[in-house]
Amino acid sequence: MLNPVIFIKDPIKYDYSQFIISLLPKFINCNRIDLVILSQINESNQLNDILYFYYQLIRNHKDDENDGFMFDYRFEINILFNLSQKKLNQLSLNNWNHGYSINELSLSLSIPITQISNIEIPPIIQSSSNIDNDNGAVTRRYYQQFKTTAVGGTFDHLHDGHKILLSMANFLTSTKLIIGITDENLLINKKFKSQLQNYQNRQNLVIKFINLLIEPEKFFEIYKINDICGPTGYINDIDNLIIxxxxxxxGEFVNKFRKDHGFKLLDITIIKVIGGGGGGDDNGNNVDEKNSWKGKLSSTDIREREYNRLLNQKS
Structure with a gap:
C-alpha cells in the first residue's frame, strides 16, 4: 500500500494549505500520511502553531462526495521536523515509497518525488504568538533547550493531540526524553473502558511515533505512571515538564511535591491544545472551548466510536 510523504520547506514563512489539500484525494485509500518540514525550527511557539494548524488541516478536511471527513480517526498523520539527512534516509528506506513537493528538493532520497508546480504558496503575514499567559497560548522555549524533558499521559488510541505533546517534548530535549504512561490501575473509571488499549499497546504506539522523530544522539525512557506525579515525583535529574x-x-502540583521532597523545581512548558473538540477531555470533564481543538477527537471520543463500530458489526 502507498505510504506517501509530503515535503514542505518553510511553514513559518509560507502557507502550504492549498498544496496539501490538493494532494489529499490521492491518499483516500491509504492509512497514513507523513508531512515533513525541511527548514529548521528553533522556537517552540512557532512549532506548536505549525503542528496545531497542519494536523487540524489534514484531519478536518472534508470529503465533498461523501459529505463527511475524508479521513476517520483510524487514519494516521505524522508531522516530522528538524530531521537530519541520515534520519531522512532512514525514513525513506523504511517508511515511504513516494514523495510530493512544491519546491525542487535538494535532498537525495531513495524514493521518487513528484514536484507540483501549479499551486501558489502565499507568504504568511507574521504575527506575535509568543504569549505566555493564562489564556492557553504556548510558552516560548527553544530547540533542545533542556538536557532532560518529561512528558506524561494515558496515550490511549494515540491521536494528533498526543503527537503534538510528544513532538514538543522531543523538540525541547537535547539528551534524554522521559515519557510517563498511565498504568491501567488508574484507568478503571474511564468511559468506554472496554475499548481502552492495554498498557503494552499504548506503549508500543508511543515508541513507534517517537522513533519517527528522535535522532541518534538522543534517547528516551518510558515509565509507568502509578500516581499523580509519575517519574517527575522521584527522578531529580529532570529539567523541564511539558503540559x-x-x-x-x-504541573503546579508536581513542582510543589518536588520542592517538599528536596528536588529541583521543573521549568514548565505549556502548549496548546490537547482538549477534545466535543467539549470534554479524556476524563469526561468540560474543556474551555477557546482552549479546545475543533474537530479533534479525544481518546474518549475514539473509544466511543470503536465501541459503536464493533456494536454495529455484531448487529
Whole structure:
C-alpha cells in the first residue's frame, strides 16, 4: 500500500494549505500520511502553531462526495521536523515509497518525488504568538533547550493531540526524553473502558511515533505512571515538564511535591491544545472551548466510536 510523504520547506514563512489539500484525494485509500518540514525550527511557539494548524488541516478536511471527513480517526498523520539527512534516509528506506513537493528538493532520497508546480504558496503575514499567559497560548522555549524533558499521559488510541505533546517534548530535549504512561490501575473509571488499549499497546504506539522523530544522539525512557506525579515525583535529574493548558494545575502540583521532597523545581512548558473538540477531555470533564481543538477527537471520543463500530458489526 502507498505510504506517501509530503515535503514542505518553510511553514513559518509560507502557507502550504492549498498544496496539501490538493494532494489529499490521492491518499483516500491509504492509512497514513507523513508531512515533513525541511527548514529548521528553533522556537517552540512557532512549532506548536505549525503542528496545531497542519494536523487540524489534514484531519478536518472534508470529503465533498461523501459529505463527511475524508479521513476517520483510524487514519494516521505524522508531522516530522528538524530531521537530519541520515534520519531522512532512514525514513525513506523504511517508511515511504513516494514523495510530493512544491519546491525542487535538494535532498537525495531513495524514493521518487513528484514536484507540483501549479499551486501558489502565499507568504504568511507574521504575527506575535509568543504569549505566555493564562489564556492557553504556548510558552516560548527553544530547540533542545533542556538536557532532560518529561512528558506524561494515558496515550490511549494515540491521536494528533498526543503527537503534538510528544513532538514538543522531543523538540525541547537535547539528551534524554522521559515519557510517563498511565498504568491501567488508574484507568478503571474511564468511559468506554472496554475499548481502552492495554498498557503494552499504548506503549508500543508511543515508541513507534517517537522513533519517527528522535535522532541518534538522543534517547528516551518510558515509565509507568502509578500516581499523580509519575517519574517527575522521584527522578531529580529532570529539567523541564511539558503540559497542556488544561493540565496546568498538575504541573503546579508536581513542582510543589518536588520542592517538599528536596528536588529541583521543573521549568514548565505549556502548549496548546490537547482538549477534545466535543467539549470534554479524556476524563469526561468540560474543556474551555477557546482552549479546545475543533474537530479533534479525544481518546474518549475514539473509544466511543470503536465501541459503536464493533456494536454495529455484531448487529
Amino acid at each position: 497542556s493548558q488544561e493540565t496546568k494545575s498538575g
